Structures are given as structure tokens and as C-alpha cells.
Amino acid sequence: MAFTRAAVFGSSGGIGAALVEALAMRGIEVFAGSRSGAGPDLPRVTPFRFDFDDEASIAAAAEGWRDAPPDLVMVTTGVLTLENGTGPERSYKQVDPEAMARVLYLNTIGPALVAKHVLPLFPRNAPATFAAISARVGSISDNRIGGWHSYRASKAALNQLIRNFAIELGRTHKQAVVVGLHPGTVDTALSKPFQSNLPEGQLITPEKSASCLLDVIDNLAPAQSGGLFDWKGKLVEP
Numbered sequence: 001m002a003f004t005r006a007a008v009f010g011s012s013g014g015i016g017a018a019l020v021e022a023l024a025m026r027g028i029e030v031f032a033g034s035r036s037g038a039g040p041d042l043p044r045v046t047p048f049r050f051d052f053d054d055e056a057s058i059a060a061a062a063e064g065w066r067d068a069p070p071d072l073v074m075v076t077t078g079v080l081t082l083e084n085g086t087g088p089e090r091s092y093k094q095v096d097p098e099a100m101a102r103v104l105y106l107n108t109i110g111p112a113l114v115a116k117h118v119l120p121l122f123p124r125n126a127p128a129t130f131a132a133i134s135a136r137v138g139s140i141s142d143n144r145i146g147g148w149h150s151y152r153a154s155k156a157a158l159n160q161l162i163r164n165f166a167i168e169l170g171r172t173h174k175q176a177v178v179v180g181l182h183p184g185t186v187d188t189a190l191s192k193p194f195q196s197n198l199p200e201g202q203l204i205t206p207e208k209s210a211s212c213l214l215d216v217i218d219n220l221a222p223a224q225s226g227g228l229f230d231w232k233g234k235l236v237e238p
Helices: 014-025 055-064 097-121 149-170 206-218
Strands: 005-009 029-034 045-049 072-075 128-133 176-182 228-230
Touching: 005 014, 005 097, 014 029, 014 072, 014 206, 045 055, 055 097, 072 097, 097 128, 097 149, 128 149, 128 206, 149 176, 176 206
Parallel strands: 005 029, 005 072, 029 045, 072 128, 128 176, 176 228
Antiparallel strands: none
């Protein structure tokens, strides 16, 4: 799919920053969103500010694109360990209601708010894609070891919302695609505390993940809308 304009929510993270650079190198105009409002000094890249705790900031960003909306929107945010060091839980005995609510808010409600404001901008008679970074551990059928309760639950809920949004948008936007993406095990701050026991070759760079995710998006069709796909293009069963 040939995109002309993209918006990346979460451009200051490892995967988000790599996606912004990769999209710009393709000649695509990129809106790069972060809480600070700062962005990389790259041709065709325009920074913008957003904050999941301030829905008005998301609405303002979307309103600014109304006359020339992006045809690719990516939400690349995500949290496994909270800023205060809490998480992820290894046992149900460690479940904390405030921490769980915060993880669910950042991983599930935040992307939903982005969808709420950007999906109405998509053209009814032209291709457009909304993609949110999810995780394989959000798959219920693939869960073999348990644990990480808040994170798994938040990603499972995100996957369900993606399916919901795909069905609803598909009724009026026949060429639109709404998907979740599993980026692989990426060398970022999110995975850093859990990298020591990884098998050889499992950890990939943000640049590799970004390149593969864009290749996956390029090859998605509306019939695949609502699914979760890994960085190799394989469907992850719910």
C-alpha cells in the first residue's frame, strides 16, 4: 500500500522513533507525536504533542489534520513496568488495583482514544490503515506460562478493541485496515529488564522491527482487518 502521510503516536520510544525515520526515508510526510512535543530533526517530519492523560491533546492533533489527514496512523506506545518500578506481576498475589488500572489505561484506553479521534478522518473511498503495537502475550490461546497479569490483560483487551473498530469501520470504509502488530522482542527500554534469559537471536533492533512492521502493513488487505500480526506477517491467534 502506498501511503502519503503518516502519524506516529509514541515517536520518542525505540520502535516509534525507528518507524518515524523509516517512514521519512520512504518519502512519506510524518507527524511525530510525543508527550514533550519534541521530535527528530528530519526532512518531512513534523512533531506534535499528545498525552493519553489529556484527551483534548489527541483531539487537537486530529483536528489539525482534518483538511489533509494521514492515511497511516500508528500507536507505538506501551508500558510493561510503570515509572515507579511496579510490574509486571509474576503471581496473582501481586495484583495491585491501582497499578493494574494504570497499565490498562496506558495500553488499552490510550490507543482507543487515538482511534476515537483519528478514524473519523479516514476517507470512505480510499485505502487507510490504523495500526497499534500490541503483543503476542495478549493471545489467550497462546498463553502457556501465565503471569504478567496486567500486561497480558491490557493487550488482550486492546486486541478485542482492534477487532471491534475493524468491524465498525468496515461497514462504511471498505478499503480501511485496522490491525494490531506484535513487533517481536525488541531491544528497547520496555524489554531491557527481561533480556538476560532470551535465546540467542531472539532480540532484534528497533530498526529491524520497524522495517518488518512496515513490510507487514504494506501487504495487508481489508479482509485481514481486525487481526493481530507479528513482525514476520504471521497471524497471531486470539
